[in-house]
């Protein structure tokens with residue numbers, strides 16, 4: 001469509017000689033590219049929402065006054081917002097001549113013969129004014145050398161009337177400050193020059209600046225871009241600001257002479273930093289802004305030939321940086337582009353947040369009005385057109401004064417506390433303190449928490465949020481103290497060994513101090529061949545007599561005091577002494593202890609399956625102590641269970657011993673593996689040092705290394721086999737332990753029943769207890785009562801049939817089933833028992849039959865389970 005199109009990638013096609021479009025239609029509309037026009041049509045909604053916050057860059061053209069203005073070539077639009085360029089056709093080009101001869105550039109204003117005053121009013125005044133409200137602003141002069149950039153930006157420093165944007169901006173800032181007595185506004189300035197990609201501080205010569213230690217660098221942070229090392233000067237009045245400007249200008253000129261550099265080949269950025277705090281103390285917000293006034297280097301393209309040495313270097317840098325600026329601007333103008341190449345050169349990097357960022361941006365393109373400069377003029381106008389496509393998103397830079405914020409929050413806090421006090425008094429709450437707690441209050445909460453945990457305090461009253469938080473906190477404190485206490489107690493009694501310390505572990509094993517259960521072998525890591533050392537088993541074995549667990553220590557000390565022990569994690573029960581043994585639901589604990597004491601005794605009970613109730617001697621006037629009675633029980637009615645129990649125990653111990661031996665073997669293999677690996681590595685490194693031999697792609701190794709490889713392979717195999725054995729053994733041990741526990745429990749339950757029957761049931765009830773009688777009231781444990789009324793023998797045999805094929809898991813299944821059934825019949829049975837006059841036909845079968853049946857059932861079940869295991873010596 002267009003005779004000349006923009007090349008997005010930076011450059012542009014200057015002419016399109018074979019355009020099929022008639023010349024008359026070739027007037028250029030530079031404002032929008034066709035693609036952009038389409039996109040905006042299609043995305044109207046998106047466009048307008050963005051437009052609400054976004055703003056276009058303003059682009060003005062200033063024409064340098066000349067006596068030889070090319071009236072025929074350069075024409076301004078009636079609204080003074082466009083420039084048309086018309087070239088006469090070059091007749092020498094022949095009949096077919098598609099040479100482009102017309103261009104039209106839409107702008108925000110053309111400044112022809114404009115005074116410095118008018119230029120400032122048109123270009124800069126609003127930007128500066130908005131800077132005082134917190135908006136960043138950037139004004140940039142672009143154009144070929146001599147076109148009037150410096151004149152526009154700085155002006156003639158010797159003539160006040162001809163002063164440029166810069167001094168006028170400073171004046172406006174200070175004037176506006178005077179007009180805003182409600183704000184304390186500070187002004188700072190800096191002056192940066194970028195020459196051949198190096199940064200220079202044009203104000204570094206000031207006496208108080210001091211030498212720059214490191215070269216200046218451009219730094220980015222969330223607040224924006226700043227130049228590290230560039231001096232920034234506080235100016236309290238207009239005059240100081242001018243002095244700084246002149247100082248910078250002077251340095252610019254001196255540098256041009258001494259360093260032989262051409263000032264038109266450098267970019268200069270004068271920055272005014274404004275910070276405005278409200279004088280109202282309560283206002284914690286403040287605003288900051290930055291005004292960048294940029295005088296760019298000459299934009300003319302230097303002839304490719306003829307430039308050499310310094311000029312060539314300058315030309316390269318200047319062309320590069322302006323071309324990068326152009327690329328950044330093209331990218332900014334393209335709404336599809338996410339990435340803007342700001343970091344390609346110092347100029348674009350330093351201006352990153354000023355180009356298309358959150359600032360008000362104005363471009364002044366300085367051009368010559370002479371026909372001779374037409375090519376560069378066209379180039380400058382194209383740049384201006386591109387700049388007009390860029391949009392920015394001006395936003396106020398609002399910040400918060402931390403100090404003021406704290407003060408305000410403190411005030412608010414006081415108010416809220418007062419509010420709370422009113423609320424409390426209205427709600428009839430006694431004065432609640434909302435201040436942070438002091439040490440005494442915290443100590444009180446700590447004490448409350450302790451009492452609560454001990455059970456001496458039922459509730460902790462809620463007072464306020466702070467108190468609730470402190471209560472939780474103290475729970476944590478108490479918990480960690482208790483942990484420490486337990487650990488200290490353990491450490492006082494035991495020596496802890498690092499489970500990874502093989503040397504210490506084997507030393508302890510040799511010294512016979514370690515439990516045979518101290519599993520010293522690692523779990524395989526599941527990937528290839530993993531070796532390691534596993535934690536010790538938590539269960540102490542028989543040999544661990546000298547190394548009792550903490551729990552055992554507690555048990556034995558409790559026993560010495562004649563009290564029940566907290567075996568099985570139950571609470572310490574000190575209410576039952578050895579001499580006061582009475583039928584109690586907690587007696588199990590005592591018996592458990594008694595049993596544990598006797599587990600290792602060598603007294604062989606007489607082997608008999610028949611119940612001994614009938615042979616029992618006359619009842620003594622005082623019941624024997626439980627330990628004595630227990631011995632009797634084991635020899636009489638409990639003899640069979642005791643025998644099974646002991647057999648299971650011995651199997652368990654035997655398996656534990658084997659596991660320990662296997663563990664030691666595995667550790668020995670592991671050590672040997674390590675040593676072999678080491679030797680192999682040594683051989684390998686030796687081979688590598690001596691040079692490797694290869695034969696048809698195969699590595700040649702010596703016999704020693706080969707043997708080591710074989711040995712390692714063999715050892716690994718052994719390790720795996722042994723480890724598998726150990727795993728099997730552990731499974732057996734676990735299962736065996738379960739059986740032993742079951743036996744122990746049964747033995748104690750039987751003992752309990754036997755003890756009660758033998759010594760506590762009143763004489764007149766003895767008849768009912770005889771075999772063939774119906775019930776055992778009163779002293780019979782509830783679990784037994786609940787089974788009355790069933791055809792137990794049938795039930796057991798039924799269970800036996802249905803359960804046993806399921807394996808060891810059926811034990812818990814059985815227990816659960818029985819419990820459920822017991823629950824269902826509980827109430828009915830209890831009411832039955834509470835009526836002694838119950839008719840005989842309503843009574844269940846005698847409990848001794850039940851006991852016998854149970855016993856037989858259990859025995860056969862245990863034996864069958866054991867039979868399914870590799871060991872069958874029961």
Ligand code: ADP
Pocket residue numbers: 063064065143144145146147148149150151152264298366
């Ligand atoms: P640039 O900075 O673009 O290289 P300068 O601003 O140094 O160009 O201008 C070159 C010369 O032209 C200076 O002597 C300057 O005074 C003069 N000049 C430029 N523009 C104007 C103008 N609008 N009115 C009067 N003199 C101008």
Ligand code: MG
Pocket residue numbers: 146149150151263264
């Ligand atoms: Mg200049």
